[in-house]
Amino acid sequence: MYEFKYARPNSVRQAVNMLAKDPEAKILAGGHSLLPVMKLRLAKPTQLLDIGRIEGLSGIEQKGRSLVIGAGTRHVEVANSQVVKDALPALAALAGEIGDPAVRHRGTLGGSLANNDPNADYPAAALGLGATIITSKRRITADDYFKGLFETALEPDEIIVKVSFPLAKKAAYEKFKHPASGFALVGVFVSKRGSDIRVAVTGAGSSGVFRVKSFEEALKKRFSPKSIEGMSIPADGMSSDIHGSAEYRAHLVGVMARRALAKA
Amino acid sequence: MAAVSMTVNGKAVTADVDPRTLLVQFLREHLRLTGTHVGCDTSQCGACVVHLNGIAVKSCTTLALQADGGSVLTIEGLAAADGPLHPMQEAFREHHGLQCGFCTPGMVMTAVDMVRRKGNELDEQTIRHELDGNLCRCTGYHNIVKAIAAGAKAMKGRAA
Ligand SMILES: Cc1cc2nc3c(=O)[nH]c(=O)nc-3n(C[C@H](O)[C@H](O)[C@H](O)COP(=O)(O)OP(=O)(O)OC[C@H]3O[C@@H](n4cnc5c(N)ncnc54)[C@H](O)[C@@H]3O)c2cc1C
Ligand code: FES
Ligand code: FES
Numbered sequence: 001m002y003e004f005k006y007a008r009p010n011s012v013r014q015a016v017n018m019l020a021k022d023p024e025a026k027i028l029a030g031g032h033s034l035l036p037v038m039k040l041r042l043a044k045p046t047q048l049l050d051i052g053r054i055e056g057l058s059g060i061e062q063k064g065r066s067l068v069i070g071a072g073t074r075h076v077e078v079a080n081s082q083v084v085k086d087a088l089p090a091l092a093a094l095a096g097e098i099g100d101p102a103v104r105h106r107g108t109l110g111g112s113l114a115n116n117d118p119n120a121d122y123p124a125a126a127l128g129l130g131a132t133i134i135t136s137k138r139r140i141t142a143d144d145y146f147k148g149l150f151e152t153a154l155e156p157d158e159i160i161v162k163v164s165f166p167l168a169k170k171a172a173y174e175k176f177k178h179p180a181s182g183f184a185l186v187g188v189f190v191s192k193r194g195s196d197i198r199v200a201v202t203g204a205g206s207s208g209v210f211r212v213k214s215f216e217e218a219l220k221k222r223f224s225p226k227s228i229e230g231m232s233i234p235a236d237g238m239s240s241d242i243h244g245s246a247e248y249r250a251h252l253v254g255v256m257a258r259r260a261l262a263k264a
Numbered sequence: 265m266a267a268v269s270m271t272v273n274g275k276a277v278t279a280d281v282d283p284r285t286l287l288v289q290f291l292r293e294h295l296r297l298t299g300t301h302v303g304c305d306t307s308q309c310g311a312c313v314v315h316l317n318g319i320a321v322k323s324c325t326t327l328a329l330q331a332d333g334g335s336v337l338t339i340e341g342l343a344a345a346d347g348p349l350h351p352m353q354e355a356f357r358e359h360h361g362l363q364c365g366f367c368t369p370g371m372v373m374t375a376v377d378m379v380r381r382k383g384n385e386l387d388e389q390t391i392r393h394e395l396d397g398n399l400c401r402c403t404g405y406h407n408i409v410k411a412i413a414a415g416a417k418a419m420k421g422r423a424a
Contacts, residue, residue, distance in 0.1 A: 006266055006283035006329050028330075035286075035325050036307050048283070052330060100397025101377070102313055102322045181308070182396065 001038045005047045012057070012159055015049050016136050019157040027051055027159060029072060029111035032103055057161065058108075062087050065167050071110025071160040079104060090171040090189070090264070091129075094121050097175065099182050110160040113145075116152050116208060118239065119183040123209040124173065125165070128189025128200030132164045148207045168193040170223060172264035174256045175203075178243060186249055188256040190264055192223045199257055204249040206239040215257055225258040268332045272297070273341025281328050287321075288312045290328035291338060299339040299369050303399070310398030313370040313377075314338045320377035322397070339369035342376070351422065352376050355415030356408075363402035374398050375412045376419075384420045386413050 009015035019025055025047035028034060037043045051057060057072035060081050067087050069078060078084055079096035098104055098112075098121050112122040113133060126133070126142040133140045136159045145153045154160070168191040175187035184203035191198045199215040202208075218227045232254045238246035268285075269278040272295060279294055291297045291314070302324055303311035312324040315337040342350040349357065352375050362368045378386065378394045386394075391409045400408060 001284045004283060006327070028327075031327065031330065032307065032325055035327070039305060048327075050330060100310070101374070101381075101394055102310065102320050102397050103307070105319050105321055106326065 002041060002044045004038075004045050006050065007047060008050045008053060011054060012051075012136050012161060015051055015054070016157055016159055018047070018049055019159070022047055023156055025049055027114070029108040029114075030074065030106040031111075032099070032107040033111060033115045033117065051159070057110075060084060063164075067091070067165045067167060068162055069109055069165070070162050071108060071113075073109050075099070075104035075107050075109070075112075076101075078109065087167055088129075088165060088171060090168075090173050090191075091125055091165060094125050094173045094175075094189070097121065097177075097182075109163060113163065114152065114154060114160055116146060116150050117183070118149050118205065118208045119178070119181075119185070119187075119203045121173070121175065121184055121187055121202065124184070124187050124189040124200045124202035126163065127209050127211060128173070128198050129165045129168055129171065129191050130193070130196060130198060131166070133160055134162045134164060135160050143211075146209050151208070166193060170264040172260040174260040174263065176252055176256055185244055186252040186256050188253060188260050190219075190223075190257060190260045192219075192264070195220075197223065201253050201257075204238050204253050206237055206246075212253065212257070219261075223261065223264070225261040228254070228257060228261070266329060268328050270328075270331050270333060271335040273336070273338060283327065283329055285328045286324055287314070287316070287326040287328050287331050287336070288323035290331075291323060291336070297338050297340050301366055301369055303366060303370075308397070308399065309367070310370040310374060311367050313373045313398070315373060315377060318380070320374055337373075339372060342372065350376070351418035352379075352412070352415035355418055356411045359407050359411035359414055361403070361408045361411030367398060367400040367402075371395075371398050371400065371408055371412075375415060378412065379416045379419050384416050386416045388413070 026045035028048040028050045058070040061068045075095045075098045084092040131142045171191040173189045175184040178185045186203040189200045197216045197219050199212040215228050235246040235250040238249040240246040265280040301311035303309035307325040314323045317334050391412050
């Protein structure tokens with residue numbers, strides 16, 4: 001790792017001020033995306049602002065027809081929460097399949113969404129449920145939030161504080177795990193809330209998480225795997241690497257979507 | 265440099281460290297507790313697993329400063345130096361759950377954490393799934409799984 005200074009701001013406001021003063025500083029949450037990247041010397045922050053102990057940044061609460069989860073909430077807490085299991089079981093299941101037990105003990109919801117790794121799981125849930133990302137400045141809908149590979153709408157001095165997930169009538173996530181890393185080679189989150197139908201895909205797109213409008217349209221009549229039987233998406237715009245070609249990923253999107261629908 | 269203090273295996277320790285110091289480096293290089301291993305550069309192998317405030321974490325992906333004020337348990341702290349082995353260690357010995365032994369400290373610490381979360385009766389599928397973050401290049405896992413099932417049973421009535 002390159003040298004950096006370490007600080008522990010004791011409120012979100014203080015952390016924001018420190019970020020505003022030093023554009024090269026970075027927030028440290030669970031550290032399970034940032035530290036590996038720093039160990040490879042692919043990131044060189046001047047300062048790490050550890051938000052891990054800021055009070056009120058983690059927690060899970062049901063507010064009316066939404067589930068509000070603090071940015072600092074660890075994956076294991078979401079996976080085990082009875083509130084999440086009752087209100088949005090698909091989200092609890094997704095969190096329980098992130099990485100391995102030790103990763104889930106440290107990694108956080110906010111860290112995952114801020115990082116926006118193209119193979120990460122939470123972005124599929126946020127986009128697939130139409131979540132709202134609540135930051136130190138504003139509220140951003142998931143549709144406006146994800147901007148590409150590791151790119152989000154967050155400004156340099158903006159911190160995710162919590163995320164509000166609307167409760168869906170039906171929802172499910174299916175991921176085809178990369179056998180070595182556990183990340184999604186392709187993961188599909190489907191949901192139905194009134195007339196709002198969403199199919200969000202992670203792992204496959206060459207510019208990150210995306211929605212499949214053709215599937216969503218076809219599912220309007222009936223929210224069932226049958227409605228999209230035989231349908232596929234073009235390989236154009238899919239990523240391609242040693243783990244899978246664009247054609248393979250495009251194919252998997254259909255397969256995972258049907259499996260998710262069967263489960264929802 | 266930054267001041268860090270924590271409890272490691274029940275003993276209070278304080279040091280001035282470069283903020284870059286990983287928890288595993290702190291344990292191995294500052295405290296000379298070399299039972300915790302480093303097997304990879306990608307946070308995937310689990311050889312470095314220790315308990316931080318009672319919970320299994322990868323010490324290669326945690327800064328020493330993130331553990332400031334906390335309590336750390338390493339493989340050295342699992343059993344008293346002059347006493348019998350911890351039941352999970354004993355089960356690994358009994359069931360031949362290791363060959364070269366490189367992965368073993370992480371396996372044992374993960375296994376003890378598994379019992380905390382999942383109880384004393386662990387079936388094979390649960391154990392294999394829970395070992396997702398621990399790699400062994402020697403054993404083929406078969407005896408590790410057997411050892412953990414037996415160790416979990418033997419831990420009945422113990423806190424850790
Ligand atoms: C071995 C391994 C396997 C993994 N497997 C998976 C997997 O299967 N699926 C998956 O989705 N992920 C996986 N991950 C990633 C893991 O879920 C990370 O924990 C997560 O992506 C990042 O969360 P964090 O809290 O660790 O963030 P950090 O690493 O602390 O931060 C990540 C980035 O987000 C920024 N940040 C953090 N919090 C905030 C905030 N509140 N506001 C604004 N910016 C913020 C940081 O500055 C940094 O740029 C894996 C990681 C490892 C090491
Ligand atoms: S050394 Fe920590 S996971 Fe490999
Ligand atoms: S016993 Fe050699 S790596 Fe597991």
